[in-house]
Amino acid sequence: MTTIRPLYMVTVTDAICKGDLAEMKKLRAECEKHIADHGDIASLLSTLQVEIAKAEHGAKRK
Amino acid sequence: MTASLADHTIHRPVRYTDVSDYERMVPVHVVWEITLACNLKCLHCGSRAGGPRADELTTTEALDLVDRLAGLGTREISLIGGEAYLRKDWVEIIRRCRSRGMRTAIQTGARNLTEAKIAAAVEAGLQGIGVSIDGLAALHDRVRGVPGSFDQAFAVLAAAKAHGLAVSVNTQIGPETLSQLEPLMDRIIAAGATHWQIQLTVAMGNAVDNDQLLLQPYQLLDLMPLLARLYEDGRERGLLMVVGNNIGYFGPYEHLWRGFGDESEHWSGCAAGQTGIGIEADGTIKGCPSLATSLYAAGNVRTATIEDIWRHSEAMRFGRLRDVDELWGYCRTCYYADVCRAGCTWTSESLLGKRGNNPYCHHRVRDLAAHGRRERIVKVKEAPADSFAIGEFALIEEAMPGCDLRPMPARDPNAVHVRTVVRAADGGLAPATLDLCRDCERYVWPHETTCPHCGGDLATTAARHAADVARRQALIARARAVLARLGSEGARHEA
Ligand code: SF4
Numbered sequence: 001m002t003t004i005r006p007l008y009m010v011t012v013t014d015a016i017c018k019g020d021l022a023e024m025k026k027l028r029a030e031c032e033k034h035i036a037d038h039g040d041i042a043s044l045l046s047t048l049q050v051e052i053a054k055a056e057h058g059a060k061r062k
Numbered sequence: 063m064t065a066s067l068a069d070h071t072i073h074r075p076v077r078y079t080d081v082s083d084y085e086r087m088v089p090v091h092v093v094w095e096i097t098l099a100c101n102l103k104c105l106h107c108g109s110r111a112g113g114p115r116a117d118e119l120t121t122t123e124a125l126d127l128v129d130r131l132a133g134l135g136t137r138e139i140s141l142i143g144g145e146a147y148l149r150k151d152w153v154e155i156i157r158r159c160r161s162r163g164m165r166t167a168i169q170t171g172a173r174n175l176t177e178a179k180i181a182a183a184v185e186a187g188l189q190g191i192g193v194s195i196d197g198l199a200a201l202h203d204r205v206r207g208v209p210g211s212f213d214q215a216f217a218v219l220a221a222a223k224a225h226g227l228a229v230s231v232n233t234q235i236g237p238e239t240l241s242q243l244e245p246l247m248d249r250i251i252a253a254g255a256t257h258w259q260i261q262l263t264v265a266m267g268n269a270v271d272n273d274q275l276l277l278q279p280y281q282l283l284d285l286m287p288l289l290a291r292l293y294e295d296g297r298e299r300g301l302l303m304v305v306g307n308n309i310g311y312f313g314p315y316e317h318l319w320r321g322f323g324d325e326s327e328h329w330s331g332c333a334a335g336q337t338g339i340g341i342e343a344d345g346t347i348k349g350c351p352s353l354a355t356s357l358y359a360a361g362n363v364r365t366a367t368i369e370d371i372w373r374h375s376e377a378m379r380f381g382r383l384r385d386v387d388e389l390w391g392y393c394r395t396c397y398y399a400d401v402c403r404a405g406c407t408w409t410s411e412s413l414l415g416k417r418g419n420n421p422y423c424h425h426r427v428r429d430l431a432a433h434g435r436r437e438r439i440v441k442v443k444e445a446p447a448d449s450f451a452i453g454e455f456a457l458i459e460e461a462m463p464g465c466d467l468r469p470m471p472a473r474d475p476n477a478v479h480v481r482t483v484v485r486a487a488d489g490g491l492a493p494a495t496l497d498l499c500r501d502c503e504r505y506v507w508p509h510e511t512t513c514p515h516c517g518g519d520l521a522t523t524a525a526r527h528a529a530d531v532a533r534r535q536a537l538i539a540r541a542r543a544v545l546a547r548l549g550s551e552g553a554r555h556e557a
Pocket residue numbers: 311312392393394396397398399402403404405419420422423424425426
């Protein structure tokens with residue numbers, strides 16, 4: 001249900017974004033912050049896997 | 063990372079009304095003109111503010127009124143003027159409102175609102191401030207009638223923010239504002255405001271004298287898509303656009319902004335006298351602060367109790383009793399007639415002299431345009447010199463330039479959907495609730511099976527939407543769980 005918003009109803013300053021979209025954007029921001037603070041574990045892991053595979057492949061060739 | 067509104071804590075603000083507020087008739091919101099004294103000279107001022115009213119409430123009367131409003135259940139109060147701070151006891155009134163648990167804010171044009179005044183109000187418990195800014199510097203200063211008022215408004219925004227107040231900007235839209243909205247939004251964001259209230263300028267008081275400041279109804283065709291774009295842009299940049307009660311109704315953007323993302327919220331009719339009260343400085347009570355005094359003065363707290371005025375005055379109760387039969391013109395045959403009741407009473411009645419027909423409506427403007435038509439307003443009668451006085455405008459339907467007039471479909475006024483109402487024991491009435499078509503994102507009455515707007519099968523699209531929601535909810539739950547684990551890991555490492 002909507003609510004009264006007459007002109008000059010200044011107290012709307014406590015209105016907030018709602019719904020799944022707002023929540024998903026909040027979570028996305030938290031994920032981005034985590035990556036910024038701690039690094040991207042997923043891409044670190046795949047890079048490690050690639051390098052390990054390369055190294056092992058190289059070791060077998062020797 | 064961009065600041066996002068989504069960073070705000072999810073909670074339910076006190077201002078949100080629920081069904082029981084309507085049923086029990088609680089005046090949740092009060093807007094109170096505590097003085098008509100003003101130091102600006104706005105060309106669109108509906109109350110024609112300037113000097114104080116002859117007989118404004120005394121301090122004792124004003125404080126007693128706060129107590130009585132609290133007794134009626136009021137949860138939030140906006141103090142306006144004129145300029146609220148031109149009343150000597152304004153800080154005392156704020157203190158009393160806060161001691162009664164009301165969320166308290168002021169609306170201001172900000173001229174000569176010094177830092178010392180702001181500090182005193184904050185000390186008394188003031189929580190929010192809304193500053194009126196109607197365009198970029200030249201337009202704002204011209205409309206507000208005082209050179210330099212634009213710069214003062216931004217200086218007050220900064221000072222208020224520094225004092226920890228919730229800060230919003232209030233903009234009235236007229237024809238000249240349209241092209242300035244986007245750069246104005248940039249300025250507002252840079253100033254740190256979190257909320258931007260948007261409202262069309264209404265044909266009342268000084269705005270009748272200066273009718274060049276009024277939008278033509280057909281200009282909504284340009285305005286509404288622009289507002290939708292700015293709404294989304296602002297949302298990403300930390301500014302929540304709050305569309306006022308005369309920005310409507312039921313067009314393609316209704317679901318976007320009315321509930322700030324909660325699509326179950328939609329326009330549900332003028333709430334004057336149902337969950338809100340307006341008070342004039344001499345104690346005159348109305349269902350909404352903006353309504354014409356001559357038509358809607360419901361009583362005065364000096365001659366009757368606010369409780370009696372609120373519960374029993376005819377001028378207060380109109381919104382609780384009205385039905386589609388009082389609508390006329392296009393609105394009487396509109397699909398949304400019984401939920402909308404012609405939108406904002408103040409806007410339509412001030413314009414046409416009679417409530418119940420509102421040309422400032424996106425649904426209507428689009429329907430007319432689809433048939434090669436548009437509506438234009440022309441002033442036919444000036445407004446008297448009183449505060450909140452109305453004039454009269456003629457409504458002219460004409461061909462859209464460059465288009466052929468096509469006949470409108472025949473719509474039987476007796477065939478509009480009227481819901482079955484059940485009045486609560488206290489006499490109040492909960493507003494109607496619509497569903498949203500998930501194909502065209504327009505609202506429909508709950509009994510519909512096929513969308514009257516796009517022809518979609520409502521059950522199919524609703525099922526698809528439910529599946530989308532379930533998937534999103536699962537993802538949200540998963541993301542929350544992962545982030546919570548990372549948060550606790552982080553906390554362990556820091557410890
Ligand atoms: S045409 Fe009138 S009743 Fe219909 S949505 Fe618009 S304002 Fe409301």
